[in-house]
Amino acid sequence: MPILFEEADILVVGDVMLDRYVWGQVKRISPEAPVPVVQAQRTTETLGGAGNVAYNLAALNCRVSLIGVCGADPTARSLRDLLTAKKIDDLLLADPARPTTTKTRIMAHKQQILRLDDEQVRPMDAEIIAGIRNAFSTGLERCKAVVLSDYGKGVLAETSFVQEMIQACRSRSIPVLVDPKGMDWQRYRGASGVTPNTAELEMVAGSALETDEAGLIAAAEQTRERYGLEWLLVTRGAKGMCLVRSDTTPLLIPAQAREVFDVSGAGDTVIATLAAALSVGTPLADAARIANQAAGIVVGKLGTQPILASELATALHFNDQRRFFPYSAAKLSDVPAATEKIGQWRAAGERVVFTNGCFDLLHPGHISLLYKARSLGDRLVVGLNTDASIKRLKGSGRPILSEHDRAAMLGALACVDLVVAFDEDTPIELIKALQPDILVKGSDYKPDQVVGKEVVESYGGSVQLVDLVEGYSTTRLTEKVILEYQRRSTRIDAK
Structure with a gap:
C-alpha cells in the first residue's frame, strides 16, 4: 500500500489546545498530604486537540491549515510558535475574553501523576464565529479534505454553523470528516464520515453496545443512517476498528498494536491519517487500514506524539510484504x-x-x-x-x-x-x-x-x-x- 501525502492539502477546524508536560522525579511523599512530591526538572510543550490533528498531518508531509480559537495570552504565543515550527498555516482567531486552552500534565518516571486544565468552555461569540467563517471560506478554496475536530470547548458548538461548513464542503465534493464529542450529532448531519470510539458510539446510540460484533455493527449502521453519513469508522482500542458504509458490507479491521504506552492522541492520528489518505484518492477501506496501522504505532509512544511519515511508510512496506513487525514499526x-x-x-x-x-x-x-x-x-x-x-x-x-x-x-x-x-x-x-x-x-x-x-x-x-x-x-x-x-x-x- 505505498502512498505519498505530499499532494494532500487538509483544512482542520476545531478546538485547539496546548499540551504542556512538566517532567520530574518523585523521591518522597508530602508531609502535608498523602501525595507524591514531584521535583520538576523541565517543561515541554506540544500541540493538542485539533492542533494535534494538524500536527499529525504535517508530520505526514501534508499541507495543512488550522482554524480555531486561542486567547490573547503568553500561552497563545507558545501555541503559534509551535504552528510555525511545524509548518502549519496559522488561521487561529484570538479571543481576549478566554484563556488559551491548556492541559498541563505532571510526569514522573514516565507516568502521569496529575493533569491541570486551564480552559473556558462556552460557545463562541458572534464576532469570533464570523472570523472563523471567513477563514474557512478562504481555506476551502484550495483544500482537498476538511477535518472537524470537536473537543467540546465551543468552536463546533453551534449546529447551524457546523451545518453551514458541512454543506459548503458537500457543494464542492470535498470530503468532511468529524471527530465527534457528546450526544448531539445533529450538527454533524450530512458529513462524509465520523470517527467515534466505542464509548462515543454508545453515548449517541443511547445504550451500552452488545459485546458481540453484530450488536456493534447494528448500532453503527443505525447511527450512520440516522445522521445521513456516508460511513462510520468506530475505533475499538485493542479490538481494532469497524467500518460501516452505505454501499457494502461492514469491515472489521484487527488492531496492529502489541505494546501500548499511551493512548493519548490516538484518535487524532486516526482521523488525520484517514483524511490524508482520502484526499489523495485512496479507497476508503484502504484508508481505514492505513489509519489503523498509524494508530498502532502512536499508542507505543509516551505522551501526545504524531505519526511520522517514515514510521508509516515502514509499517506499510512490511505489511505489503506480509511481514509486518508490530514491535518494530515505530522504531524504524x-x-x-x-x-x-x-x-x-x-x-x-x-x-x-x-x-x-x-x-x-x-x-x-x-x-x-x-x-x-x-x-x-x-x-x-x-x-x-x-x-x-x-x-x-x-x-x-x-x-x-x-x-x-x-x-x-x-x-x-x-x-x-x-x-x-x-x-x-x-x-x-x-x-x-x-x-x-x-x-x-x-x-x-x-x-x-x-x-x-x-x-x-x-x-x-x-x-x-x-x-x-x-x-x-x-x-x-x-x-x-x-x-x-x-x-x-x-x-x-x-x-
Whole structure:
C-alpha cells in the first residue's frame, strides 16, 4: 500500500489546545498530604486537540491549515510558535475574553501523576464565529479534505454553523470528516464520515453496545443512517476498528498494536491519517487500514506524539510484504524523524546512546552488545548499514538479509529505541546529525579507531567500549552454514 501525502492539502477546524508536560522525579511523599512530591526538572510543550490533528498531518508531509480559537495570552504565543515550527498555516482567531486552552500534565518516571486544565468552555461569540467563517471560506478554496475536530470547548458548538461548513464542503465534493464529542450529532448531519470510539458510539446510540460484533455493527449502521453519513469508522482500542458504509458490507479491521504506552492522541492520528489518505484518492477501506496501522504505532509512544511519515511508510512496506513487525514499526526512522525524536528525548532529560553496524544474521554477540550499550543511557539508537553499503564493504555475497529485515529484527529488541539506516561506508555523517551523548563500540576496537570519536567528544559526549561475547561472528556463522551444506550435499551425492 505505498502512498505519498505530499499532494494532500487538509483544512482542520476545531478546538485547539496546548499540551504542556512538566517532567520530574518523585523521591518522597508530602508531609502535608498523602501525595507524591514531584521535583520538576523541565517543561515541554506540544500541540493538542485539533492542533494535534494538524500536527499529525504535517508530520505526514501534508499541507495543512488550522482554524480555531486561542486567547490573547503568553500561552497563545507558545501555541503559534509551535504552528510555525511545524509548518502549519496559522488561521487561529484570538479571543481576549478566554484563556488559551491548556492541559498541563505532571510526569514522573514516565507516568502521569496529575493533569491541570486551564480552559473556558462556552460557545463562541458572534464576532469570533464570523472570523472563523471567513477563514474557512478562504481555506476551502484550495483544500482537498476538511477535518472537524470537536473537543467540546465551543468552536463546533453551534449546529447551524457546523451545518453551514458541512454543506459548503458537500457543494464542492470535498470530503468532511468529524471527530465527534457528546450526544448531539445533529450538527454533524450530512458529513462524509465520523470517527467515534466505542464509548462515543454508545453515548449517541443511547445504550451500552452488545459485546458481540453484530450488536456493534447494528448500532453503527443505525447511527450512520440516522445522521445521513456516508460511513462510520468506530475505533475499538485493542479490538481494532469497524467500518460501516452505505454501499457494502461492514469491515472489521484487527488492531496492529502489541505494546501500548499511551493512548493519548490516538484518535487524532486516526482521523488525520484517514483524511490524508482520502484526499489523495485512496479507497476508503484502504484508508481505514492505513489509519489503523498509524494508530498502532502512536499508542507505543509516551505522551501526545504524531505519526511520522517514515514510521508509516515502514509499517506499510512490511505489511505489503506480509511481514509486518508490530514491535518494530515505530522504531524504524529516517534521519529527519530521528533528529526530531532525539530532540524530544533530550527535552525529557534522557541520555542518548548510539552504536552502529551491519547486524547481518543477528546473533547473541550482537544482542549482548546492544543491551550493554542501552544500559549506559536512557535511549539506544542503532545506525544500520544499508544493503548497498554492506556490498561495498563485504562483497557481492552480502548482506544475507535485506536492510528492511535487519532493521525489523533490531527494532523488535526491547533494548533498541530507534533504528536509522545510513548509506555511507561509515556512520560519521549520521553521528554528526544525531549528536548522541554516548558512542558505543565493542572492545575489539581501540578508542582511537572508533569512527565519530572526535565528533562526539567535540560537544562533550563520550566514547565507551563494551566487552563482547566470545565465539560469535556473522562471517564464522556463514562459513559454518556453508560447510554444513557442502557436507550434506556430498553425503547425498555419495548415496
